Amino acid sequence: MRKRIELEGSCTGCRVCASVCAFxxxxxxxxxxxxxLIVKEEPDTDYPVICRQCAEPACLKACKFxxxxxxxxxxxxxxxxxxxxxxxVRACQYSGIHISALTKKAVKCDLCNGKPVCVEHCPVHVLxxxxxxx
Amino acid sequence: MKGYNNSIxxxxxxxxxxxxxxxxxxxxxxxxxxTGICAKILFDELKAGIDPLGVENKLIWGTGPLTGxxxxxxxxxVVCSKSPxxxxxxxxxxxxxxxxxxxxxxYDFLIVEGKSEKPVYLQILxxxxxxxxxxxxxxxxxxxxxxxxxxxxxxxxxMVIGRAGEKLVKFAGIITNFASAAGRCGxxxxxxxxxxxxxxxxxTKNFEVHDSERYIAEIKKAEQKLxxxxxxxxxHNIGTNILVAYKSAIGELVTRNHSRGIFENADKLTGExxxxxxxxxxxxxxxxxTGCKKVYxxxxxVAGGPEYEGTxxxxxxxxxxxxxxxxxxxxxxxxxxxxxxxxxxxxxxxxECYEHGLLKSDFPINWGDGAVIIKLVKMIxxxxxxxDLLAEGTRxxxxxxxxxxxxxxxxxxxxxxxxxxxxRSVALTHAISVRGADHLRSLVTVDQLGYKEAAAKRFxxxxxxxxxxxxxxxxxxxxxxxxEDVFAVRDSLITCWYTCGWPPVFWLEDFADMLYPVTGMQYxxxxxxxxxxxxxxxxxxxxxxxxxxxxHDYLPERFTAEPMPxxxxxxxxxxxxxxxxxxxxxxxxxxHGLPSEECAKKLGIEREWxxxxxxxxxxxxx
Amino acid sequence: MIRVTVEFYGAFREFADTMQVEIxxxxxxxxxxxxxxxxxxxxxxxxxxxETRIIVLRGKNADLDAEVTDGDVLKIFSSALGG
Numbered sequence: 001m002r003k004r005i006e007l008e009g010s011c012t013g014c015r016v017c018a019s020v021c022a023f024x025x026x027x028x029x030x031x032x033x034x035x036x037l038i039v040k041e042e043p044d045t046d047y048p049v050i051c052r053q054c055a056e057p058a059c060l061k062a063c064k065f066x067x068x069x070x071x072x073x074x075x076x077x078x079x080x081x082x083x084x085x086x087x088x089v090r091a092c093q094y095s096g097i098h099i100s101a102l103t104k105k106a107v108k109c110d111l112c113n114g115k116p117v118c119v120e121h122c123p124v125h126v127l128x129x130x131x132x133x134x
Numbered sequence: 135m136k137g138y139n140n141s142i143x144x145x146x147x148x149x150x151x152x153x154x155x156x157x158x159x160x161x162x163x164x165x166x167x168x169t170g171i172c173a174k175i176l177f178d179e180l181k182a183g184i185d186p187l188g189v190e191n192k193l194i195w196g197t198g199p200l201t202g203x204x205x206x207x208x209x210x211x212v213v214c215s216k217s218p219x220x221x222x223x224x225x226x227x228x229x230x231x232x233x234x235x236x237x238x239x240x241y242d243f244l245i246v247e248g249k250s251e252k253p254v255y256l257q258i259l260x261x262x263x264x265x266x267x268x269x270x271x272x273x274x275x276x277x278x279x280x281x282x283x284x285x286x287x288x289x290x291x292x293m294v295i296g297r298a299g300e301k302l303v304k305f306a307g308i309i310t311n312f313a314s315a316a317g318r319c320g321x322x323x324x325x326x327x328x329x330x331x332x333x334x335x336x337x338t339k340n341f342e343v344h345d346s347e348r349y350i351a352e353i354k355k356a357e358q359k360l361x362x363x364x365x366x367x368x369x370h371n372i373g374t375n376i377l378v379a380y381k382s383a384i385g386e387l388v389t390r391n392h393s394r395g396i397f398e399n400a401d402k403l404t405g406e407x408x409x410x411x412x413x414x415x416x417x418x419x420x421x422x423x424t425g426c427k428k429v430y431x432x433x434x435x436v437a438g439g440p441e442y443e444g445t446x447x448x449x450x451x452x453x454x455x456x457x458x459x460x461x462x463x464x465x466x467x468x469x470x471x472x473x474x475x476x477x478x479x480x481x482x483x484x485x486e487c488y489e490h491g492l493l494k495s496d497f498p499i500n501w502g503d504g505a506v507i508i509k510l511v512k513m514i515x516x517x518x519x520x521x522d523l524l525a526e527g528t529r530x531x532x533x534x535x536x537x538x539x540x541x542x543x544x545x546x547x548x549x550x551x552x553x554x555x556x557x558r559s560v561a562l563t564h565a566i567s568v569r570g571a572d573h574l575r576s577l578v579t580v581d582q583l584g585y586k587e588a589a590a591k592r593f594x595x596x597x598x599x600x601x602x603x604x605x606x607x608x609x610x611x612x613x614x615x616x617x618e619d620v621f622a623v624r625d626s627l628i629t630c631w632y633t634c635g636w637p638p639v640f641w642l643e644d645f646a647d648m649l650y651p652v653t654g655m656q657y658x659x660x661x662x663x664x665x666x667x668x669x670x671x672x673x674x675x676x677x678x679x680x681x682x683x684x685x686h687d688y689l690p691e692r693f694t695a696e697p698m699p700x701x702x703x704x705x706x707x708x709x710x711x712x713x714x715x716x717x718x719x720x721x722x723x724x725x726h727g728l729p730s731e732e733c734a735k736k737l738g739i740e741r742e743w744x745x746x747x748x749x750x751x752x753x754x755x756x
Numbered sequence: 757m758i759r760v761t762v763e764f765y766g767a768f769r770e771f772a773d774t775m776q777v778e779i780x781x782x783x784x785x786x787x788x789x790x791x792x793x794x795x796x797x798x799x800x801x802x803x804x805x806x807e808t809r810i811i812v813l814r815g816k817n818a819d820l821d822a823e824v825t826d827g828d829v830l831k832i833f834s835s836a837l838g839g
Contacts, residue, residue, distance in 0.1 A: 101338035579838020702815020
């Protein structure tokens with residue numbers, strides 16, 4: 001069963017998810033160093049953009065360096081082999097993977113080894129781990 | 135020092151120079167950040183008597199050690215300067231996402247000095263700082279400009295003035311994130327006088343914290359405290375308009391230019407009613423676990439706000455029960471870049487003046503007329519017709535119209551949504567607050583709400599039951615003094631008023647617990663209170679240097695001599711004198727409201743004291 | 757018997773907007789709440805367990821032992837905000 005983080009309810013645009021992600025996964029105070037991007041549009045649109053853990057990932061197909069591999073939990077993750085070339089970023093139509101300004105390499109959600117911190121800390125409890133059949 | 139960038143960005147608009155200066159550890163230890171450090175910098179760098187709209191004034195954007203961290207409300211920042219409305223200390227806090235971005239760009243403070251000849255905007259992309267031509271944006275209002283700048287610079291945050299700031303309206307503010315504002319004290323006019331249209335910032339850097347493990351443990355502890363709070367849940371559900379029903383119940387709902395405490399149609403403006411009829415969604419500032427912002431839909435407008443103050447300013451205070459016009463007026467203020475409190479209160483003043491034949495107008499300005507409120511907001515923003523007079527604020531307009539008794543202001547700042555006749559401590563707060571009639575610097579809440587445990591904890595068990603009697607002057611000076619010190623710390627860290635002032639979840643112990651893992655500075659709660667006291671006194675010295683003293687710690691006669699006409703607080707007036715004397719004594723100030731030398735010595739601000747006193751006495755004062 | 761009106765605010769609004777209560781002369785606020793518990797036990801439980809609740813009677817914060825009089829409007833808030 002593939003799992004991914006999904007928004008179930010109304011996002012307030014607070015960015016706590018992005019901030020805890022950056023701290024947990026990159027040790028950074030800057031939410032941009034995490035794996036979550038936030039879309040905010042006037043007057044009333046807010047939502048987090050998180051890797052959709054596709055069944056047939058375009059990023060995996062695009063990577064020429066073998067830097068995207070499935071971990072023990074079956075989640076696609078970025079390894080040190082990443083050169084930051086950006087091919088995966090250009091291939092993904094969901095903006096689910098991007099180049100971190102901190103490491104200059106690609107970053108994507110890997111569900112935090114089973115207990116996603118974004119889900120844990122969302123103040124309005126609208127993030128959830130969903131199993132997907134695709 | 136960890137938790138900081140240890141950097142001050144200084145931009146001079148006269149000669150175009152950009153400098154990156156070191157933020158001293160000593161300054162941090164003594165003043166923490168935010169309002170504290172801004173007060174020290176402005177005290178040192180501004181001379182007394184300068185024109186706030188002149189080339190010598192400076193604007194400082196300030197952050198604190200908690201800004202940009204995982205702390206509960208780490209999104210707020212402050213802008214400080216000398217106010218063109220009051221001629222004294224100006225500080226205005228704002229929400230949204232701008233302040234963390236300044237920290238991610240690598241700066242703790244941004245100082246803007248000088249003046250540009252042509253309209254410009256400042257662009258800060260990490261270490262790439264440019265003063266750019268704002269010709270395409272000058273003349274346009276904030277929503278259009280922020281939209282365009284965000285398109286131009288993805289993932290950036292923006293602070294921008296509208297036409298009101300360009301036209302130097304005395305209560306023009308600086309808008310960010312379309313519906314947040316550094317609204318009060320006319321800082322938008324200061325920006326306008328410098329021909330600075332906007333500041334755009336994007337930061338891709340990180341800053342370190344001292345002890346990561348302890349840091350995340352404290353964050354989780356704080357999160358849990360908030361989750362357990364019913365008050366926090368209510369504030370999320372309903373927003374700040376939750377105030378309307380309670381204030382209505384106890385007779386402190388500011389009505390009819392601060393003349394009454396009850397409004398017959400308040401039920402059309404309660405938070406509960408707005409939630410039911412107009413609510414679209416909740417929104418939050420950066421990393422906020424409360425999410426008090428509300429987006430409402432009325433007649434074709436979907437927009438954030440108003441907060442309680444806006445509902446008071448354009449609603450109850452103008453005898454207007456039509457939320458559609460309140461919503462539109464507030465939205466217009468955001469677009470024009472106007473302080474909603476001052477704008478609404480100036481309009482209420484205009485209504486009362488018109489009623490008494492003191493204001494001539496070629497259209498009626500009647501109480502309760504929502505269309506006229508909207509019309510006047512635009513006229514003020516454009517300085518058109520009587521808008522030009524009203525744009526000067528109630529103190530000035532009151533003098534010009536011989537209507538001073540209707541000018542509800544202290545030190546030139548319009549009074550916000552509180553009435554001291556029904557809540558004694560806020561009367562003192564309005565009278566002594568350092569930027570003028572302001573509630574935020576020392577608002578005591580637990581006395582009004584009757585939260586006895588919190589009151590006992592904060593002010594001492596001996597203060598009960600009098601401290602929770604809203605009509606008693608007893609112990610209010612103590613409560614105001616304590617809150618003023620604690621909130622000076624709050625405004626230096628910088629953390630949001632909500633969850634601190636109200637609900638009473640966090641206080642000095644929590645700040646001390648958080649400050650250590652972020653910065654490594656080991657301050658006890660009482661250490662922090664002393665720092666707060668130092669900041670409160672230094673800001674006071676800034677004002678004293680401009681010639682301020684006890685004579686300026688006043689209240690309009692409406693509060694001290696006009697008994698509340700109806701409602702639960704009927705018959706009440708404020709006895710300011712007794713609270714004022716007690717407040718001065720507690721602060722170790724003399725009867726003229728001047729800090730004693732002993733007070734200054736104890737707080738380590740003797741040098742500043744000497745300078746301020748010399749200047750004050752030079753002006754021919756006592 | 758006397759009649760009082762009870763208005764609910766904040767989180768209590770989810771249960772009811774307002775309610776009329778008939779009660780013996782001399783009754784206290786506590787007695788009114790107990791009367792409410794008969795017809796709306798869930799609301800009563802919520803009120804009981806909300807430590808931050810504020811009850812306003814005749815324009816003042818009231819304790820549970822305050823006496824209600826005929827025609828009173830009791831306003832019950834799950835919490836209140838200062839500002």
